[in-house]
Amino acid sequence: MNFIETELEGCFIIEPKLIYDGRGYFMESFNERIFREKTGTDTHFVQDNQSFSSKGVLRGLHYQTGDHVQAKLVRVLQGEVLDVAVDLRPGSPTFGKHADVILSAENQRQFFVPRGFAHGFLVLSETATFFYKCDNFYNKESEGGIMYNDPDINIDWQFNPANLIISEKDQFLDNLANARKIW
Template sequence: MNFIPTKLSGCFILEPKVFNDSRGYFMESFNEQTFQNGTGQKVHFVQDNQSYSTKGVLRGLHYQCGEHAQAKLVRVLQGEVLDVAVDIRPESETYGQYVAEILSAENQKQMFVPRGFAHGFVVLSETATFFYKCDNFYNKESEGGFMYNDATLGIDWGLPQSELLISEKDMVLPTFEKAKKVW
């Protein structure tokens, strides 16, 4: 497994070693010891989530606050997405900055999104199955989020606005500046 640090401290792109042969392929998608050695972080995942979406569906930008904050290891099982992590740690040198990476079933890349980050993705293919491991359980009272198109962040989601499908819940999220603080 290759661990590639992003410009945001603690956030990594993971490239697994994929072994192809005439039957298909094999890869190790997660190994706790390898993960801890590669990221320098001790993370114990307790919940797996999966979603299926059609082209243009944008889910995000979401996070959990306080003791319910979550780190996530995300990947695409089928299709292709643009995955985005935003640093929302007030003390961080990269506060308010983001990284974006194309994750697909073809490239097998994963993104590790540590606690203190908002996360979202948009589906670029006709459909996509998105999988993520979380290190903390979901808590409705602790959820936070902000608008995907907040002007202060300037995220390029890779699709025209007219092609984006946003949930009613996400359409009424506050701006980045007015969002619930993570800590």
């Protein structure tokens, strides 16, 4: 596996090694020992989640607060998404900055979003199946969120805003300045 650190400290794009033969391919999608060595974290995943969405669905930007903050290791099993992480760590030199990556079934890339970040994604293909590991259990009372189009973050979603499909809840999230603090 190739670990590429983004401009946001602790946030990695992970490229697996694919081994092809006449039957298709094989890849190791996760190895805790290698993951810890390459990221320098002691992350232990406790929950796996999966979603299916149509083209134009934007989910995010979400995070958990306090004792329920989560690190996520995300990937696409089918389709293609633009995946985004926003640094919310107080005092971080990259607070409010974001990193993005195209994740697809074709490129098999993964994105590690450490604790202290908001996360979201936009489906670029007709449909997408999105899979992610979390290192902490979901807690409804600890939910936080930031508007996808916050001008202070300035994410280029590479998609016509008129064609976005956004949940009612996500349409009323705070901007970065007024968002719930991560911890």
